[in-house]
Amino acid sequence: MSYSQGVTETVIESQKAVNKKKAKKEKWVPYLFILPSFLIVLGFLFYPIGTVFYYSLQNYDVSAPYYNGFAGLENFINIFTKDKMFIPSLLNSLKWVVSEVGLQLIFGMILALLLNQTFKFRGVVRAVAFIPWAISGVLASTMWSLIFNEHMGVLNDLLMKLGMIDEPQAFLAGTSTAFTSVILAELWRGIPFFAITLLASLQSIPAELYEAAKVDGASRWKSFIFVTLPQLKNTIVLTTLLRVVWEFNNVDLLFNLTGGGPAHSTTTLTMYIADLAVHGSNFGYGSALTVVSFGILLIFAILYLKLSRYEKE
Numbered sequence: 001m002s003y004s005q006g007v008t009e010t011v012i013e014s015q016k017a018v019n020k021k022k023a024k025k026e027k028w029v030p031y032l033f034i035l036p037s038f039l040i041v042l043g044f045l046f047y048p049i050g051t052v053f054y055y056s057l058q059n060y061d062v063s064a065p066y067y068n069g070f071a072g073l074e075n076f077i078n079i080f081t082k083d084k085m086f087i088p089s090l091l092n093s094l095k096w097v098v099s100e101v102g103l104q105l106i107f108g109m110i111l112a113l114l115l116n117q118t119f120k121f122r123g124v125v126r127a128v129a130f131i132p133w134a135i136s137g138v139l140a141s142t143m144w145s146l147i148f149n150e151h152m153g154v155l156n157d158l159l160m161k162l163g164m165i166d167e168p169q170a171f172l173a174g175t176s177t178a179f180t181s182v183i184l185a186e187l188w189r190g191i192p193f194f195a196i197t198l199l200a201s202l203q204s205i206p207a208e209l210y211e212a213a214k215v216d217g218a219s220r221w222k223s224f225i226f227v228t229l230p231q232l233k234n235t236i237v238l239t240t241l242l243r244v245v246w247e248f249n250n251v252d253l254l255f256n257l258t259g260g261g262p263a264h265s266t267t268t269l270t271m272y273i274a275d276l277a278v279h280g281s282n283f284g285y286g287s288a289l290t291v292v293s294f295g296i297l298l299i300f301a302i303l304y305l306k307l308s309r310y311e312k313e
Contacts, residue, residue, distance in 0.1 A: 056291045060284035068284075075288035086289070088264065089272040090296075092179075093248055096268055099183050100190060100247045101240060107187070108194025115195065116202045126199075133192035137252030144185040145257055148172050172258055175265045182257050182266055186250065194239060201235040202228070237308045244304075245297055269293055 059071040079086050115126050132140070147155050148171040156168040171181040205228065213223045229236075251270045254260065260267035260275065267275075273293065277286030 052287045052290050052294075055284050055287035058284045058287075060282075060287075062281035062283070071284065075285050076292070078285070079288060079292060085264070085267070085272055086269075089267050089269045092264075092266065093268040093270065095179075096183070096250075097244055097247045100186055101243050103183075103187055104190040104194050104243065105236070105240060107191045109198055111191060111195040112198035112202055115199055130192045130196060132189045133196065135189065137189075138256060140185065140189050141253045141256035144181075144188075144253075145172065148181055148185075148257075173262055175262050178258050178262055178266050182254055185257060186247070186253050189253070190243070190247070193243065197235055197239045198232060201232050205231045233308075237305070241301060241304055244300065248293070248297060 056075060057071060057073070059067050059069055059074075061067060111129060115122070115129060119125075135143075147153055150156065150168045150170040150173070153168075153171075155171070156165070159165045160168070169177065171177045209227050209231070210223055213227050218226065248268075249270050250268075251274055254266055254268060254271055255274065258266045260271045269289070270293070273286050273289045276282050276289065280286075
């Protein structure tokens with residue numbers, strides 16, 4: 001080997017070593033770019049969740065600070081053995097979620113199919129149909145409390161003019177009507193969510209599929225069952241899961257319309273937690289209930305996705 005060849009190989013080896021060091025340094029660059037976002041998520045998401053889990057193991061009652069301290073699993077044991085409101089509030093939550101999500105999905109699908117048709121002023125009608133979704137929960141609850149009002153509510157006036165009732169009804173104060181009333185109010189607000197997402201998916205379905213179904217002699221109903229629904233499967237699964245979580249944690253409309261009454265007939269688990277933590281100042285026990293609620297939703301999400309065999313496109 002000549003002297004020049006030796007020098008060349010030395011230079012090449014030296015360059016390779018420099019490139020390796022440079023590559024090692026550069027591989028950390030992407031992580032540095034996402035570090036600010038990660039810290040924000042850590043601060044605003046994981047820290048509050050960790051705090052809830054921490055306080056669930058504590059006796060932390062602002063009204064009785066002398067009892068505060070580590071409680072272990074005592075809060076969870078009390079939830080399942082001594083708490084007389086846990087099961088009723090959980091059942092109210094399940095009834096609320098099943099009613100709301102089921103009806104919102106059905107009526108949202110109908111609305112999406114109607115808005116997917118070609119007609120005059122379609123853009124205006126779509127904009128009007130989506131207005132309820134843009135209204136805040138506090139404003140919606142104020143509007144519906146006026147509609148259901150016993151003395152000046154438009155619903156009582158309309159029903160009396162139609163001869164369906166003889167005297168004004170206190171819809172939000174009766175144990176037999178309060179739950180149905182708040183379901184109706186939330187239904188009005190929630191239908192546009194399904195309509196928006198399903199309409200977007202409907203517009204992405206190739207027209208050739210419907211043409212092929214028509215050539216094969218399929219009716220509109222069969223086209224809906226065998227063409228539309230399979231194409232909407234992933235959207236239905238994802239939106240339903242999101243809506244279940246949102247409705248399970250819904251508190252603004254119920255709080256403003258009924259406050260959980262009358263006689264706890266509209267007290268859901270989330271309402272019960274809010275009442276304990278906010279009004280009762282029992283943050284330890286409220287945190288334990290929140291952890292239980294989190295576990296219920298997590299189990300449901302896992303089972304739901306497995307049973308529906310959701311596949312991300």
